[in-house]
Amino acid sequence: MKISKYVATALLVVFAAFLINNNLFSEDKTPSKESTVKIFTSAQCGTCKKAIEKAVKKLDGIESADLDVKTKFLTVAFIPDKTNPDEIRKAVNKAGYDADSTKADERAYNKLPKCCKKDGGH
Numbered sequence: 001m002k003i004s005k006y007v008a009t010a011l012l013v014v015f016a017a018f019l020i021n022n023n024l025f026s027e028d029k030t031p032s033k034e035s036t037v038k039i040f041t042s043a044q045c046g047t048c049k050k051a052i053e054k055a056v057k058k059l060d061g062i063e064s065a066d067l068d069v070k071t072k073f074l075t076v077a078f079i080p081d082k083t084n085p086d087e088i089r090k091a092v093n094k095a096g097y098d099a100d101s102t103k104a105d106e107r108a109y110n111k112l113p114k115c116c117k118k119d120g121g122h
């Protein structure tokens, strides 16, 4: 009986060590891995697409930025250590466009071509 108790304890230790090791391994994988965010914008046309993508790509830690004019969704791949969705939305706002619930910078919006304004030309 005593022996099986030792065996059980030993197994438990091995199992615990395995769990800890596994955790360390998966934690090792996460940092600096890229994340993706989808942001709904007020883009209207191809000019908007170019302006928004350019503004977002200026940020540090952006892997890619792609706006689908049809759905108005901007898909951004970024490095979480370097930037975050809030900063990306701010960059979109600064370019003159709404991003999810944050509104476009008014001065930048007023400078947009007529066709790029929310109710202009479409």
Ligand SMILES: [Cu+2]
Pocket (backbone or CB within 6 Å): 043, 044, 045, 046, 047, 048, 049, 115, 116, 117
């Ligand atoms: Cu436009």
